[in-house]
Amino acid sequence: MLDIKFIRSNPQLVKEALKKRNLKFDIDSLLKIDESKRLLQQELDGLRQKKNQANDEITALLKDKKKPDVKIKQMKEIADTIDKLEAKIKTINDELQYLLLTIPNIPNDALPVGDARNNKIVRSWGENPKFDFKPLTHIQLCQHLDIIDFARASKISGSHFVLYKKDGARLERALINFMLDLHTKQHGYTEIFPPFLVNRKAMIGTGQLPKLEEDMYRLKDDDLFLVPTAEVPVTNIHQDEVLEESQLPIYYTAYTACFRREAGSYGKDTRGLTRVHQFDKVEMVKFVKPEDSAQELEKLVNNAEKVLQLLGLPYRVVMLSTQDLSFSAHICYDLEAYSAGMDSYLEVSSCSNFTDFQARRANIQYRRLSDKKLCFVHTLNGSGVALARTVIAILENYQQADGTIAIPKALIPYMDGKERITK
RNA sequence: GGAGAGGUGGCAGAGUGGUCGAAUGCGCGCGCCUGGAAAGCGCGUGUUCUGAAAGGAACCCAGGGUUCGAAUCCCUGCCUCUCCGCCA
Numbered sequence: 001m002l003d004i005k006f007i008r009s010n011p012q013l014v015k016e017a018l019k020k021r022n023l024k025f026d027i028d029s030l031l032k033i034d035e036s037k038r039l040l041q042q043e044l045d046g047l048r049q050k051k052n053q054a055n056d057e058i059t060a061l062l063k064d065k066k067k068p069d070v071k072i073k074q075m076k077e078i079a080d081t082i083d084k085l086e087a088k089i090k091t092i093n094d095e096l097q098y099l100l101l102t103i104p105n106i107p108n109d110a111l112p113v114g115d116a117r118n119n120k121i122v123r124s125w126g127e128n129p130k131f132d133f134k135p136l137t138h139i140q141l142c143q144h145l146d147i148i149d150f151a152r153a154s155k156i157s158g159s160h161f162v163l164y165k166k167d168g169a170r171l172e173r174a175l176i177n178f179m180l181d182l183h184t185k186q187h188g189y190t191e192i193f194p195p196f197l198v199n200r201k202a203m204i205g206t207g208q209l210p211k212l213e214e215d216m217y218r219l220k221d222d223d224l225f226l227v228p229t230a231e232v233p234v235t236n237i238h239q240d241e242v243l244e245e246s247q248l249p250i251y252y253t254a255y256t257a258c259f260r261r262e263a264g265s266y267g268k269d270t271r272g273l274t275r276v277h278q279f280d281k282v283e284m285v286k287f288v289k290p291e292d293s294a295q296e297l298e299k300l301v302n303n304a305e306k307v308l309q310l311l312g313l314p315y316r317v318v319m320l321s322t323q324d325l326s327f328s329a330h331i332c333y334d335l336e337a338y339s340a341g342m343d344s345y346l347e348v349s350s351c352s353n354f355t356d357f358q359a360r361r362a363n364i365q366y367r368r369l370s371d372k373k374l375c376f377v378h379t380l381n382g383s384g385v386a387l388a389r390t391v392i393a394i395l396e397n398y399q400q401a402d403g404t405i406a407i408p409k410a411l412i413p414y415m416d417g418k419e420r421i422t423k
Numbered sequence: 424g425g426a427g428a429g430g431u432g433g434c435a436g437a438g439u440g441g442u443c444g445a446a447u448g449c450g451c452g453c454g455c456c457u458g459g460a461a462a463g464c465g466c467g468u469g470u471u472c473u474g475a476a477a478g479g480a481a482c483c484c485a486g487g488g489u490u491c492g493a494a495u496c497c498c499u500g501c502c503u504c505u506c507c508g509c510c511a
Contacts (some may be wrong), residue, residue, distance in 0.1 A: 028454040042473065052480090056490050059441045068491080075491035242433090372452095374470080
């Protein structure tokens with residue numbers, strides 16, 4: 001969430017930011033609400049002062065064994081006025097807080113302005129594979145090798161769920177272990193295994209709520225949500241905490257399944273593994289000092305890239321444009337892996353700097369060493385990486401003429417030394 | 424799920440209706456002392472809102488209620504602990 005003081009003193013900047021995101025939001029009326037709230041608050045404070053003074057007087061009278069009846073009668077009236085005013089302010093403040101929770105983060109000035117077509121390719125890595133036969137899609141390959149059973153997954157759970165079998169299941173597990181090992185052993189992250197169900201407060205903290213509720217799986221009886229990403233539980237680890245500057249930066253990595261309703265996205269990527277309701281992902285989350293966050297994002301992207309490099313998957317790094325940027329993000333790079341069978345680039349990672357936007361919502365502060373002041377940390381996170389689509393790229397890029405799949409070198413130790421997926 | 428106990432400042436812990444934003448101890452900071460340190464002594468030590476400032480207001484898990492007045496009494500919720508039940 002944005003600081004109301006920041007909005008108050010930079011209304012034009014906020015308006016322009018919203019315009020870049022192609023969002024309509026009435027900042028002027030927000031500021032009017034803020035103004036009227038503050039005026040009422042001052043009025044209330046004045047009345048409370050009177051009340052506090054009168055209470056002192058009543059106490060003094062009682063001490064002198066005098067009757068405070070007259071004073072008490074006056075007080076009753078003031079108390080009534082205070083009650084009414086408090087109710088009024090609560091209504092206004094609730095509205096103000098809700099509005100503040102629905103304003104997205106301010107995009108970085110470096111981002112291309114516009115929709116996804118304006119996304120900027122920052123760099124590319126690797127050569128797209130060439131085949132002397134027509135490469136199959138992962139759907140055809142899985143069918144042939146019997147390593148993913150879409151039909152039965154659908155029978156059990158519905159469409160867009162996945163049932164991995166045999167080396168398909170094994171590949172999934174191998175990838176998770178490979179990525180966690182890489183980030184913990186090579187990149188300095190601390191491994192976390194968080195809850196897969198989180199409460200409403202956590203979802204608000206990272207920015208999924210209140211705006212995206214219909215995209216989330218929710219357990220109505222308990223008001224819990226299935227995590228759409230490990231970002232939610234892991235970032236909220238330090239919710240309502242004050243960290244010491246010496247603790248920063250904090251790097252966490254976590255595997256979770258991710259659950260997304262993908263409401264309204266039917267018709268897009270309808271087949272196979274591209275868009276599914278449940279997928280596995282290893283996530284990286286950072287808590288850093290504000291002055292370090294830009295540089296920390298670059299390192300985070302490099303950590304995610306390393307996964308694809310070690311897997312030998314060609315990819316490109318894309319800087320998202322202002323309208324493609326997620327609600328909480330200030331700047332975001334996507335990694336898109338090339339997949340031969342579908343001949344397309346698949347988004348397998350999003351790496352974002354949220355600046356103090358999530359920290360303010362989730363109330364994650366640190367005590368600055370220089371002046372002992374409380375400041376909000378900056379949070380970042382990135383997929384490192386998302387599995388279902390990475391599996392597509394592995395299957396499609398490593399397919400052989402005989403329909404088998406070569407296993408990327410880095411994964412062989414995680415597959416018990418196996419070098420091929422065969423029927 | 425049932426029964427009970429409890430949630431107070433960085434920590435421990437007092438406070439059961441009025442002068443309590445909160446005793447005391449520990450910790451931390453500054454100073455004195457010392458060759459230096461420890462001990463000792465003295466002073467200080469939460470956050471937020473508002474205001475140019477002086478000041479004012481709020482906060483003792485959260486939300487309601489009683490009262491002129493609530494950390495303190497009542498209700499609801501959340502969380503923690505103990506016992507019982509159930510259970511991978």
